[in-house]
Amino acid sequence: MTTSTPSRNGAAKQPHLRVIPLGGLHEIGKNTCVFEYGDDIMLVDAGLAFPSDGMHGVNVVMPDTSYLKENQKRIRGMIVTHGHEDHIGGIAHHLKNFNIPVIHGPRLALAMLTGKMEEAGVMDRTILQTVAPRDVVKVGQHFSVEFIRNTHSMADSFSLAITTPVGTVIFTGDFKFDHTPVDGETFDMARLAHYGEQGVLCLFSDSTNSEVPGFCPPERSVFPCLDRHISQAEGRVIITTFASSIHRVAMILELALKNGRKVGLLGRSMLNVIAKARELGYMRAPDDLFVPIKQIRDLPDRETLLLMTGSQGEPLAALSRISRGEHPQVQVKNSDTIIFSASPIPGNTISVVNTIDRLMMLGAKVVYGKGEGIHVSGHGFQEDQKLMLALTKPKFFVPVHGEHRMLVCHSKTAQSMGVPADNILIIDNGDVVELTPDSINKGEPVKAGIELLDASRNGIVDARVLKERQQLADDGVITMLAVISTDGVMAAPPRVNLRGVVTAADPRKLSLWTEREITWVLENRWQQLSRNTGGKAPEVDWMGVQREIEVGLQRRLRRELQVEPLIICLVQPAPGGTPAYKGRADAEPDTRPAPRGRRDGHRDGNRDRDRDRSERPSAPRRELASVGAGAPAPASAAPAPAPVAATPARVEEPEISGRTRRRRSAAS
Ligand SMILES: [Zn+2]
Numbered sequence: 001m002t003t004s005t006p007s008r009n010g011a012a013k014q015p016h017l018r019v020i021p022l023g024g025l026h027e028i029g030k031n032t033c034v035f036e037y038g039d040d041i042m043l044v045d046a047g048l049a050f051p052s053d054g055m056h057g058v059n060v061v062m063p064d065t066s067y068l069k070e071n072q073k074r075i076r077g078m079i080v081t082h083g084h085e086d087h088i089g090g091i092a093h094h095l096k097n098f099n100i101p102v103i104h105g106p107r108l109a110l111a112m113l114t115g116k117m118e119e120a121g122v123m124d125r126t127i128l129q130t131v132a133p134r135d136v137v138k139v140g141q142h143f144s145v146e147f148i149r150n151t152h153s154m155a156d157s158f159s160l161a162i163t164t165p166v167g168t169v170i171f172t173g174d175f176k177f178d179h180t181p182v183d184g185e186t187f188d189m190a191r192l193a194h195y196g197e198q199g200v201l202c203l204f205s206d207s208t209n210s211e212v213p214g215f216c217p218p219e220r221s222v223f224p225c226l227d228r229h230i231s232q233a234e235g236r237v238i239i240t241t242f243a244s245s246i247h248r249v250a251m252i253l254e255l256a257l258k259n260g261r262k263v264g265l266l267g268r269s270m271l272n273v274i275a276k277a278r279e280l281g282y283m284r285a286p287d288d289l290f291v292p293i294k295q296i297r298d299l300p301d302r303e304t305l306l307l308m309t310g311s312q313g314e315p316l317a318a319l320s321r322i323s324r325g326e327h328p329q330v331q332v333k334n335s336d337t338i339i340f341s342a343s344p345i346p347g348n349t350i351s352v353v354n355t356i357d358r359l360m361m362l363g364a365k366v367v368y369g370k371g372e373g374i375h376v377s378g379h380g381f382q383e384d385q386k387l388m389l390a391l392t393k394p395k396f397f398v399p400v401h402g403e404h405r406m407l408v409c410h411s412k413t414a415q416s417m418g419v420p421a422d423n424i425l426i427i428d429n430g431d432v433v434e435l436t437p438d439s440i441n442k443g444e445p446v447k448a449g450i451e452l453l454d455a456s457r458n459g460i461v462d463a464r465v466l467k468e469r470q471q472l473a474d475d476g477v478i479t480m481l482a483v484i485s486t487d488g489v490m491a492a493p494p495r496v497n498l499r500g501v502v503t504a505a506d507p508r509k510l511s512l513w514t515e516r517e518i519t520w521v522l523e524n525r526w527q528q529l530s531r532n533t534g535g536k537a538p539e540v541d542w543m544g545v546q547r548e549i550e551v552g553l554q555r556r557l558r559r560e561l562q563v564e565p566l567i568i569c570l571v572q573p574a575p576g577g578t579p580a581y582k583g584r585a586d587a588e589p590d591t592r593p594a595p596r597g598r599r600d601g602h603r604d605g606n607r608d609r610d611r612d613r614s615e616r617p618s619a620p621r622r623e624l625a626s627v628g629a630g631a632p633a634p635a636s637a638a639p640a641p642a643p644v645a646a647t648p649a650r651v652e653e654p655e656i657s658g659r660t661r662r663r664r665s666a667a668s
């Protein structure tokens with residue numbers, strides 16, 4: 001059944017349902033799923049992910065939504081399963097780019113979404129419709145969706161039964177089976193069983209913990225462990241967890257009350273989420289339990305509990321700042337008990353352990369880790385996943401919400417439950433699952449990938465920008481200024497300036513290489529880059545000249561020094577007829593030691609004079625910023641005939657790469 005039948009046009013053959021995840025597969029995060037039948041598109045969730053190492057200056061990762069932008073006329077609405085960032089974090093951003101006429105979702109999730117939409121100024125772009133358990137909503141002509149209450153680390157969470165013309169699809173959303181949920185809202189297993197009896201065409205199920213055997217312990221099981229640590233604490237108690245772990249936060253507030261401690265809240269999301277959850281009744285706590293941070297310092301330590309963000313070691317979160325001694329209101333005391341009631345998301349482990357180390361070095365008692373019973377997952381383990389399969393009895397199965405090995409593991413679980421291997425698809429973002437009443441196939445994939453947003457969440461960091469940032473961080477930057485006359489002559493020696501570049505190369509060698517690249521470009525590319533328009537001066541593609549020099553030098557540095565700094569070339573045009581700078585390329589190899597005290601390798605035309613000057617300790621350092629505009633740089637002292645002197649250097653050059661050779665022979 002897994003044969004690939006490329007079939008983009010549903011009308012051409014038997015109509016089928018297309019399910020296209022744009023995010024959330026082979027990763028944990030940015031869950032975004034497209035359901036498509038006929039002319040209708042329905043979205044399920046639209047989350048964000050957080051950047052990995054090397055994504056410098058990127059704050060948020062979004063799925064590529066080109067497919068949705070191209071097909072936005074067909075989008076009939078969106079379904080939200082619950083309020084976690086990896087499910088709703090992308091919506092406000094997407095609303096700036098394409099239309100979503102209506103969003104149906106749980107009250108708590110939509111309340112949190114409202115805050116994000118207000119911030120992004122997109123409140124008027126869609127209609128938010130709150131749903132209750134067992135509500136059925138119609139989206140477009142072909143979809144009807146029932147919201148089935150499930151249990152998860154976030155309150156007010158749903159699984160979905162999506163009825164389509166080809167059959168019913170169960171989309172679990174994030175879930176675990178918690179029979180004693182903190183808020184008393186139990187999993188509506190009867191409803192799942194009902195659909196299982198009627199016949200479920202396909203199950204799309206949460207794979208996060210598919211590698212973990214057993215049942216996921218109930219959320220309530222952390223209560224006695226937290227209670228023990230809090231009641232035994234001699235001084236202040238500081239607890240960090242995800243603000244969105246509503247049940248956990250509710251229990252911590254309950255424990256504060258029980259142990260006679262007032263609560264101070266730190267971190268914007270902690271304050272926001274608790275305010276929203278209390279307002280909507282998902283958390284019950286008396287007003288006088290909370291004390292503003294400024295006043296809480298007046299209370300005895302034994303009556304204080306601080307609840308804050310920073311469980312993932314995020315550099316700007318409250319606990320991280322406290323650990324670095326940078327928080328204006330809270331400093332660590334020896335008597336503090338600090339509890340990490342969360343486990344690090346893969347990728348955050350190093351920043352979390354660093355935070356723990358710093359807090360311990362400041363003298364606090366830090367409680368963390370698996371053995372303490374202070375954290376349980378919100379995602380079901382293998383036995384939970386089996387129970388889901390047993391209740392829904394799906395014909396076809398697609399594991400979702402997980403990294404590749406988790407998907408594979410989940411598919412094995414399904415096979416052990418009797419789902420034939422041929423009826424299971426392991427897919428990637430952008431893959432298209434095509435379903436008919438009796439088949440499941442992979443169709444032609446659609447464009448999928450990532451969009452990276454910087455702090456403003458407006459600027460998209462594209463692949464080129466990211467590459468440049470990686471180069472800056474890894475290998476630094478080289479800037480150079482070349483003075484070139486409009487008749488294609490190098491009119492002054494190039495100025496080269498290094499920042500953050502570690503190289504054993506003699507700076508003079510660098511400027512020699514630069515001269516050679518410039519000379520090469522002028523000799524071999526000038527014809528293509530300049531155009532005689534009949535006016536006084538030819539029209540020159542200066543950007544093209546810059547690019548050619550950058551590319552050439554880049555390759556040479558990669559080859560010679562195994563470094564890849566970012567290279568920025570600025571060309572300062574000089575009037576035609578400016579005498580040529582003769583260049584050092586034809587100079588004898590210089591055995592004098594490199595000048596000390598300066599890193600930039602630029603030279604004036606008179607090399608000896610310049611070298612002498614640079615050796616003087618007080619030699620003024622010339623910055624690139626000081627040039628680049630205005631009159632041409634002082635022309636070379638050596639009056640040479642135009643065009644630029646031939647460079648015998650090429651003959652000396654022992655290191656001509658394949659590329660240079662090709663370029664040269666092509667030009668000759
Ligand atoms: Zn979740």
Ligand SMILES: [Zn+2]
Nearest residue numbers: 084086087174
């Ligand atoms: Zn999730």
